[in-house]
Amino acid sequence: MANHVTEWLGAYHDGELRGARLRQIEGHLAECATCQAELDGIRNLSALLQDTASNRDFLLTERFVANLALSMPRGSKLPQPRNVLNIGWWLIPVGLLGIWLFINITLSLSSVVTLAADTGLLGGNLAWLQGNPLQMKWIATVMNLFGNQLGALGRETLSALNDANLFIVQLAGRLIPQAILAVSYLGWLLSWWLRHQPQPSQSVGSFSQS
């Protein structure tokens, strides 16, 4: 009979197969004398290994424990390097939250101060902040080259484009750091979740079917 299943016989003998793979091997063994003989060989080997299980005279457990106690390093409490790692692990989300708070407070304060300067609420104290209207580099170049040839409509269009461009740049400047923080935090959460997943008991059969 073709398609022998010899590579699965050890796992079958050890009771490691489940589901479809188990049924496949059982079905094959019922019809294939070669694989049945191979399985008998594995059983005989296992019996031989157990039959010759160690009959050496080792130290009795009590005596071993007593000897071990004398050899064990002294010290009331062992160093616990994991504690340091654990503290570092829990500091990650705290640090991310701190950075997020810092960025948002800074941006909010910046907006308030800029608004106050633009509306003149703080008098002349912040006049240095007002200066010229912000311009993108490209619009400055266009204005320098073609400013005289453009009509009022052209200049207004360029000005609107400049405002839109500035808005996008500022928005990106605010969103990108926050997006990085959010992704980092989600990554930490995922890692935490993975660490606390119970180990599923796999069988060779089940993994082999995937």
Place this chain on the structure above:
Amino acid sequence: MVIPNAETEAALIAKAQNGNRNAYGELVRHHHPGVIKVIYRMCGDVELAQDAAQDAFIRAWLHLPTFRPGTSLRNWLYRIAINASLDVLRRDTKTADTDFESLSMPDPQAGPEAALLQKERTVAVQQAILALTEASRSVLVLREYGGLTYHEIAVALDIPLGTVMSRLNYARHQLKQSLQPYFIQMEIENG
């Protein structure tokens, strides 16, 4: 010494992780027979096995704070035991020959001829195991003498499940070839 349940073992582990030597002693009492069996099969020599066992339990004591509660202490100890065995074998250049004379009489009820055959078989098996590569031997010993499942072996040795199976298949294939005469002998004895 029998530890009644996993909860008790967990309590002992927690105490031992805080430096309680008595609690660790209880854990050693419980796991020593299994560990020494695995180590002996890895080393093939009583003296080396005793050294490796002591080394393994001291290492386990030193690294106990890194042990993750909720996982199997036995599997963790077996992993340390395998590494300690390999280290002892590398350190000690003496070949781990199986000492025929030091074997105790396997079965006092059996006749002298049967006992002699049994001894001879025991030596042959141990030599065949020692002839395996370290990687295959570790997997075979943990399966046949440690009683670990494939998944437990994979975790203990930090290797994929498929590698466990292939190494075990290889080890069994090698042993079947080298121990072929003894299968026939066993069949004759068993009628």
